[in-house]
Amino acid sequence: MTEVEALRIVRKQIERQFPKRCPKCGRVYPTLADYLRNTNHIGPPISYDAEMGQWTPLSPIGTLSVANCACGTSLVVDSEGMGLWTMIRLLHWARRELVKRGLTMKQLLVDVREKIDRQVLSEEGSERARRD
Numbered sequence: 001m002t003e004v005e006a007l008r009i010v011r012k013q014i015e016r017q018f019p020k021r022c023p024k025c026g027r028v029y030p031t032l033a034d035y036l037r038n039t040n041h042i043g044p045p046i047s048y049d050a051e052m053g054q055w056t057p058l059s060p061i062g063t064l065s066v067a068n069c070a071c072g073t074s075l076v077v078d079s080e081g082m083g084l085w086t087m088i089r090l091l092h093w094a095r096r097e098l099v100k101r102g103l104t105m106k107q108l109l110v111d112v113r114e115k116i117d118r119q120v121l122s123e124e125g126s127e128r129a130r131r132d
Contacts, residue, residue, distance in 0.1 A: 001093040011116045025071035033124040039067035045109035060087045
């Protein structure tokens with residue numbers, strides 16, 4: 001697996017979780033781009049399997065990223081529903097990247113999140129410019 005493939009898989013997993021509704025205020029985030037523009041990331045994403053050294057988990061706990069809604073409620077995007085084989089492939093890719101790049105898992109997950117955020121927001125800006 002390449003980084004491009006890993007980013008594509010993770011982004012697809014995240015985008016499947018939209019629209020997302022805040023359980024407290026009811027605000028709806030129709031797209032990932034809207035969510036990124038109107039929430040604030042809280043801390044680094046967490047891979048519970050990697051934290052426990054489980055690189056080939058038979059029952060993955062998963063990975064999540066938390067952001068605050070405008071009302072202050074914590075919202076989560078996660079790996080729930082991702083296929084087992086896909087999760088294992090991503091964990092193995094991450095493990096190789098940690099060694100190759102000399103990073104911690106938290107650093108790698110922040111890097112992945114930042115790259116996906118930039119992709120989504122730059123595509124949205126390009127799309128908006130084409131419409132105008």
